[in-house]
Amino acid sequence: MTLQTNTHQVTLDYYTLQDLRNIVNTTPRLALHPDVVAKIEAGAQFVLEKAAEDRYIYGTNTGFGSLCETRVENEEMEMLQFNHVVSHAVGVGEIVPQKLSRLMLFVKLLTFRTGHTGISMAPVQRLIDMWNHDIVPAIPKKGTVGASGDLAPLAHMALPLLGLGKVYYKGEVVDSAGVLEKMGWEPLRLKPKEGLALTNGVQYINSRGALALMRIEEMIKTADLFAAMSSQAFSTSETFYQAPYHETTYHPERKTVAANFRKVLEGSNHHELPTCNKSKQDPYSFRCIPQVHGAIRQAVNFAIDIIEKECNGVSDNPLFFPESDQILFGGNLHGESTALALDFVAMATSEMAYISERRTYQLLSGMRGLPDFLVNQPGLNSGFMIVQYTAAALMNENKVLCTPASVDTIPTCQLQEDHVSMGGTSSYKLETIVDNAEYILGIELLTAAQAIDFNKPLQLSPATQKLYDEFRQHFTFMERDRVMSDDMERARTYCAENRAKWIEQFGLA
Template sequence: MVELTGQSLTLEQVKRICYDYEQVTISKESLQKVEQSRKAVEKIVTDKKTIYGINTGFGKFSDVIIADDDVNDLQLNLIRSHACGVGEPFPEVVSRAMVLLRLNALLKGFSGIRPVIAESLVTLLNMKIHPVIPQQGSLGASGDLAPLSHLALVLLGEGKVHYNGRIFVTQDVFLKEGIQPVVLQAKEGLALINGTQAMTAMGVVNWLEATQLALQSDMIAALTLEGLEGIIDAFHPAIHEARGYQQQMDVAKRIRDLLSGSQLITRQGEKRVQDAYSLRCIPQVHGASWQALDYVKEKLEIEMNAATDNPLIFEDGNLVISGGNFHGQPIAIAMDFMKIAVAEFASISERRIERLVNPQLNDLPPFLSSQPGLQSGAMIMQYVAASLVSENKTLAHPASVDSIPSSANQEDHVSMGTIGSRHAYQIIQNVRRVLAIECICALQAVEYRGTHKMAPATQAFYKDARKIVPSITQDRIFANDIEQVTEWLKKNNLVWTANLVLIRN
């Protein structure tokens, strides 16, 4: 059970809640802050003060004063009108993360909701009822309005939900489970949708998957080094300490640890003086991507515990300020940075694939074929990797440099952070497939060299991988192999991945 406070949520806790379905509870102190904040809103309504989003319209309509009798309808109309997202839904794990992160933000006590709103979000999480939320339609400022409106619809008993592996109409699931829909009151609709939780939730899932991929990149690169009889001297600690980047030193150490005891690696001058960059510069390239991932982690953990709606209520309602914490620029830039960093794992991997299959660059059978000419072997797998890498170059174009004014030019600069986070997710899926192709090729290469000469760590990986994909003894439909290895890499319970995490720590 994870206790939520609005202040201390970590990525490790998010992983437990969103992937392992650990339940959540609300701290007493946070609930008290929520209650105090709500009293402030009720006093504003009673005193007939004019406050944005409580008794005014939204966006360009902020100057329209709403009658007392219409305050609740204002919130309902807001959710229904803003729930106009389009496209495929976010992955269910992202939807779960969105519920969690919106709940955590509301528990800070600056948003003016009633406790029942927070408790309803807890119910969704603990009963594994997740809103169906279309991916497209957010500008990443004024909050992730469209995606979060689809989340809010579910609290009202409307929209659709993921439940028990299927998609249902929300009302049917609520009736089955005896859940009462909420009726929104003053400010509550705005408090639910004015935030960055779509881009941040997608970003959190991206980071969790990307860090696993980064570790897998090191393992698969180590396997390739054995397949190509790479030179281990380039990973000597003195080289990396001389430059001083901790992440680069970490990668070099992981490669050394993984290849400890290998009879397939060589020393400089034995077979060649130095390797190509895609082998020799693994710590420098992978390490630089780790630097970016560490930056992204820092920004995500701040945003996960941030108050991002508008207006915010301070000093028991004596200070209500309209500001711009809903603007997604910090996460937009972080997601763009992540896109570039993760894409590089595939870029250098594809070059290692080329060195594994190109007979002009190695002494292995051409394209790792068992019968070169009659059988094409891994020839077209390299094409696929090259295609995915090229696609990533397009996806890696920064979304945050774009902005289109909205709401009659009232909202005249936006972050496009949700687009950036979605593109980062697509890049991650492409990178995983490129690594799967390198893995298949490297497995074949070490077989030609002699698996009995492998390091204990890479040999253990080899044995596990061979349970997923067999040796290439003749041409077959390699698309199946790529997808099987890709799915295997995506699983979170790989023993060798856990071991690599320990090495990094």
């Protein structure tokens, strides 16, 4: 990944999901605002002063977890922090993408910027230097229970500061020790509390969740567009998205979906065709699009709000308050808010895919003047019959993955940590649900385009005609049976790569 020459100064401001998207996608050089530096330095000095006193300070001069009553002598505090990082680096599985590691690093800086974690400038600056030189920690995917922080993933993020572990460097995963040597960087010696500050917090599950939500936020808008294509192909009524109907409710998200429909379908004659249902009672997968897509938007907005708050807040324990001369102990290391939000939005994303799959099914059903399975000579040809099977298989997986991970807590650490969030699992399965949903939405667009070609009297709206024409430049009409796997793979990629463009092009809210 090529770093930009512009510099982003990390401030004390509130970072929205869009801000995080811009940071992780444009990868500017990073620097700290002077106010942030002052807060970090004040917090670090406060920790050193308190560590010199004859008192227990958890994670600073004591053991960790259920070993919190074990006092560690002052001369062993550096070893304590080193041991903490290396002993907690227990992640397993594939190495996560660089984009996720980068976002984790940035979100960790947002926790450090307040000075409440007690970390000094040396580790913070080393993380910034790594970012600025495109040296990205290599972090295994699995191993966090999402309480007492994402200990394992964050320990792997911290290892390169000590000259241990692995990093992405020039496109390869290599030992960090060699990279530090090339850069002329010495391994850091951690001061009191710094090992714990590096590993405590839920930056892993927050970052995984943020990346998933960046995709979902775009998908739900283009889902309106694809549903509008399907609605025309199926010759639906126009009444279900009319403004007066939706003024009877208090759900702004429904109104947004209906407004998107009115915008992109203006000029279409789909509701005037002889095949349109005269009773205006279209199947729910069409007639209830504003209600279902609107509810999904509500869940997505809720999850975004939670993730933004979590990314901007301080996730660590204990926290240090130099201004009031306080050290406070609590549970800001617990990822329950994130885990619940991700489990919730997983269900919503699955529903977005499910209603899309149902529209695909309806288009293949031989109704509204369309041929069975959208192919000439059905029987000799199977057409899109088995395309829907793949969508059904993906939906089955999504439904299984909707089981909430957050309700299946498993006690750890001799019952000291007797309730954990399992937000790591929530984040993994959400990612898979999003992947499957991308396929299913791509299948809907493939199917809608095929159905439109059979709906000869149909006059598409100017907006959707543009989408159709563009799509047909890449995906041809199925004249007779052919291998469709490649089309389905390409449709998923094509839709994902063009989401942002379509949102702007068609003015989707």
